Amino acid sequence: MAPPHPRDPSTASNYEQVVVSHYALNWKIDFEKNNIIGDIVANLDVKQDTSNIILDIRDLTVHSVCLRLNNEMIRSDFSSKDNGALGQKLVITTDTLKSGDKPVLEIKYETSNQAAALQFLAAEQTTDRVAPYLFSQCQAINARSIIPCMDTPSVKSTYEADVCVPTGLTCLMSAIGHGSKPSECGKRIVFSFKQPVSIPSYLLAIVVGHLERKDISERCAVWAEPSQAEASLYEFAETEKILKVAEDVAGPYVWGRYDLVVLPATFPFGGMENPCLTFITPTLLAGDRSLVNVIAHEISHSWTGNLVTNFSWEHFWLNEGFTVFLERKIHGKMFGELERQFESECGFEEALVRTVNDVFGPEHEYTKLVQNLGNADPDEAFSSIPYEKGSALLFTIEQALGDNDRFEKFLRSYIQKFSYKSVSTEEWKEYLYDVFSDKKIILDNIDWNLWLHKSGLPPKPHYDSTLMKACKELAAKWTTEGSETPTDGEIFAKMSNSQKLAVIDAIRVNKGTFGDRMPELTATYKLDQAKNAELKFSWLMLGLENKWTPIVDASLAFALSVGRMKYCKPIYRSLFCWSATRDRAISQFKANIPNMHPITVKAIQSLLK
């Protein structure tokens, strides 16, 4: 038997005693004060006798608390206590609640105009510049800045919401829309939503803006500001096809709708798997559908993450490692097994090796797969480690077991067994051993302690390197001293975008012998014209790593226009570290803070410390 769960260290809530089964939200979005004003009604299930209800909050102003049991109001004094990096805790003291009781808690409150989960944008800061905009990002522990809640992935609740916004704007949530109607005053509009599948708090999400909808299929649509709607429809036209392949691998899609919303450029991530409504960065609009792997990734979260959820952020790899593995399974089904092998090897080399060696260093705590977060904000530990070390572990197990079909069946049965639940690494491992009880010797040969609990790089899995070989050979022509550099870009032009990226990455790895060939490389492969954001980013990084002065303006411009942290963080890091660019980069960053997402500001400020 897997050992009982240790507590989730990132929540103060007393979820062992009492859980929230349902939230009803009643919100007014105020674009003048840049905040949310409203109330929540939470249905509670008491698991053990208790005379406290403890919820997570961050910078909320709580106006009143009212607790009812069997429709009668009962004593409920409340106080707010500091909880360090984790915000504050709202402690509601009451008469003893007995196991089995189902009290109802009503809280009237408002958010701060600095709520960590929210970015309010003035009309001029949006793509179309016609109306203000709001979007949320609750993962990992920011939901507490918009509702008093049990902000832990180990508690799942259904929710419904009525959200009142200025007329002319559209409101979307991580839920199924149930129409809209004019507000009582007639000057605003109220949108209604229901999420009937229970979800952890980090999947609560809201967008309000001037949005247009384009249907992709009966259950999929993309929302965007009108000037980007057509391009978004083209870019994500394959969403339904990917969703069907995902269902073949992982099981039925339970969420009803799968919609996308293309957010303003300040959105700090590539995508966020909010149920029924994935949030997407506009950097995916490459014009040639070459970045739809991110859509496959977010779709995969509909099973790994949203249905089967990491018990705490210490087990984040169960969300992300499984999702990357599934994303690449889907890619393999659509484009062939060689492609899956190639993408997996790229992930290991481009993301994992670089993060371990260059970002953290091999001894760093955050390079462990299972984390010990303690009281730290989980955002600080966020990196590609859980994504790539996690998927490399699954790849290694699959290969050791030697039967891909059977491993795929295991994945599906794991999803089925733990759907609607939250799971720890030990529970997953115990289930793996149960299903493969006939292969115990093979499983015992895996160095579990090294993979799960040691820092640094794990052993590299054996990938079929057929597609990688061509990339390394081409890169070698640029980095082998004495070799003649290519003068035409034909081989490169015929490569897939992932292969092009692998070429640039292989040059970056061997930059010591690349010399001063940046101008020829740029011209031969027309890298300064790259529309694909990944390729553009790698070219910029190569230029910065080579201290190639002409790259500086383009890098500063890219970091200014793109809020996705995967790009702007390494670019600013490089610019800060180069004495010739440091001052310019710092002043650009500081001047741009009012336009940036608070999560990105915090991350880039930490580079300056």
Ligand SMILES: CC/C=C\C/C=C\C[C@@H](O)/C=C/C=C/C=C\[C@@H](O)CCCC(=O)O
């Ligand atoms: C070990 C760390 C534990 C927990 C961290 C959990 C969340 C961190 C928080 O910062 C939010 C992350 C959200 C990520 C959303 C999408 C990613 O898949 C994007 C990855 C980078 C990109 O493609 O831009």
Ligand SMILES: [Zn+2]
């Ligand atoms: Zn993910």
